[in-house]
Amino acid sequence: MKTQQIALAAVFISLSAIGGMVKIPLGIASIALDAMPALVAALFLAAPLAGLIAAAGHLLSALFGGMPLGPFHLLIALEMFAAVWLFAKLHRSGRNWLKWGAFIIGNGVLAAIPFYFLLSPAFFYASVPGLLLAASMNAAVAAFIAPFVTEAARRFA
Template sequence: MTNTKTYEKITTTKLTYSGVLIALSFIGAMIKYPGTTIALDSMPGFFASIFLGPVYGAVVAGLGHLLTAMTSGFPLSLPMHLEVMALMAFTAFVFGKVYIKGFKILSNVVAIILNGPISAFIAGILASILALPFSGMALFMAIVIPLTLASMLNIIAASTLFEIIKKKER
């Protein structure tokens, strides 16, 4: 007999919700932080992590970033945006895992740090490795504040929406 706690069961309902949340990510991808390509695309991914499960959230968040990159014309190159997509997916997964274990505030703080300063730092390093003209410390300094602020907005909105829905179900 298989232990159902070791994997997330795929259901038609979860796939349908995922599709709707990916569509909402596309809408969020159109709402960009002024002067940057940073957008409000990740809230549906963070929400999916706690509503549907961390794996679903990772997929929605990763695709949400890819949609933002596509609507911006992949300004930092496709390899760079694939790396950011992986970081988004990882952050959403960790957020969901920690939140579901009952550490709600900690999950928000960890996700904001992962999606803000740590992702900005890794992006700066990768951009340098890829020899992009805008990279290293310059890229980090340019994106760390708007990325952290957008992360805060997306993550807090996702957890607040989840708690509101959860209270309505009672």
């Protein structure tokens, strides 16, 4: 791994930490922009590194929020890794529309499925609308700023 990639990953993890501090309460969940930098990072970095940024961003966001789900946040970080890893793989394969839907469904619905069994069905049904909204907001902001970041990267390359 090149030093430049490590430095870029550190910048995106820092941006995820900042996005994780932006909390919008929504029922039992909260919306934070911690995943957005990882989605943008997927445009420039390999899938595993983009996934690592998402996992670190979630853990930092949870830490700022008081770790309300305790050790379950490790599971959520793994799910975030997987959702952004898939997003990056779809991006690399040119499936530009599919990557957004896969991220929103993966992060907004599929990631909540283990909690149906681990906590309760009520927790699952109560959290999915907020998670879908949070995933959609992260994806929308990333989709909006991606062309600007890509153009800026081209100018500095």
